[in-house]
Amino acid sequence: RKEVEQDPGPFNVPEGATVAFNCTYSNSASQSFFWYRQDCRKEPKLLMSVYSSGNEDGRFTAQLNRASQYISLLIRDSKLSDSATYLCVVNMEGPGGGNKLTFGTGTQLKVEL
Amino acid sequence: DAEITQSPRHKITETGRQVTLACHQTWNHNNMFWYRQDLGHGLRLIHYSYGVQDTNKGEVSDGYSVSRSNTEDLPLTLESAASSQTSVYFCASSESISGTIDTQYFGPGTRLTVL
Numbered sequence: 001r002k003e004v005e006q007d008p009g010p011f012n013v014p015e016g017a018t019v020a021f022n023c024t025y026s027n028s029a030s031q032s033f034f035w036y037r038q039d040c041r042k043e044p045k046l047l048m049s050v051y052s053s054g055n056e057d058g059r060f061t062a063q064l065n066r067a068s069q070y071i072s073l074l075i076r077d078s079k080l081s082d083s084a085t086y087l088c089v090v091n092m093e094g095p096g097g098g099n100k101l102t103f104g105t106g107t108q109l110k111v112e113l
Numbered sequence: 114d115a116e117i118t119q120s121p122r123h124k125i126t127e128t129g130r131q132v133t134l135a136c137h138q139t140w141n142h143n144n145m146f147w148y149r150q151d152l153g154h155g156l157r158l159i160h161y162s163y164g165v166q167d168t169n170k171g172e173v174s175d176g177y178s179v180s181r182s183n184t185e186d187l188p189l190t191l192e193s194a195a196s197s198q199t200s201v202y203f204c205a206s207s208e209s210i211s212g213t214i215d216t217q218y219f220g221p222g223t224r225l226t227v228l
Contacts, residue, residue, distance in 0.1 A: 034216075041222075042221070042222075043203055043219035043220060043221050043222055044156070044203070044219050045219070046216050046217075049216075087155070087156070100158065100161065100171075101146075101156075101158075101217060102158075103148075103155045103156040103157075104155055105153065105154065105155035106155060
């Protein structure tokens with residue numbers, strides 16, 4: 001089983017739609033969680049961190065369910081510029097006390113007119 | 114502005130050659146990481162470093178080596194390039210105070226083709 005699993009998509013949605021991505025992780029000792037965004041042929045960039053209480057940043061809402069080892073990302077009022085691949089990322093503490101990220105393979109979103 | 118850069122951005126080499134990919138960051142971050150990204154696998158960790166003279170193996174370290182002689186640089190060396198090492202390579206850095214949620218910042222990537 002992969003440490004971080006995502007539905008690869010693609011999700012093709014019309015502009016203005018609401019879309020949700022899900023992610024599961026296998027290691028219950030995982031400490032922190034993120035969503036990164038990656039545009040085609042570009043580097044990943046942090047979209048938002050995911051907190052236990054859930055958090056919102058404009059049109060984006062992230063949720064964490066530790067009991068089910070499940071993370072979600074909700075995008076409301078989709079824009080054409082939201083088209084990208086969304087990476088679910090889990091952070092675990094490494095042997096030296098620093099952090100080590102494990103990435104899902106990403107979910108591709110295509111927002112269409 | 115502080116940044117993280119990688120060079121070269123594109124490289125074509127032949128099987129068996131030694132190749133070094135450069136990564137340089139100006140944030141004075143303690144932690145630096147090398148990943149490779151392949152279709153169907155996502156980003157996989159090759160090597161990482163928590164500070165000068167510290168290096169650690171990631172999940173796909175075979176055939177790769179790194180050294181950390183200063184804070185700013187973590188070069189990645191392919192000792193004898195193989196076609197299986199054709200990939201996009203990303204370097205990243207983070208400040209990393211243990212116990213805190215820590216953002217990694219990625220370089221623009223290097224596309225390596227091994228013929």
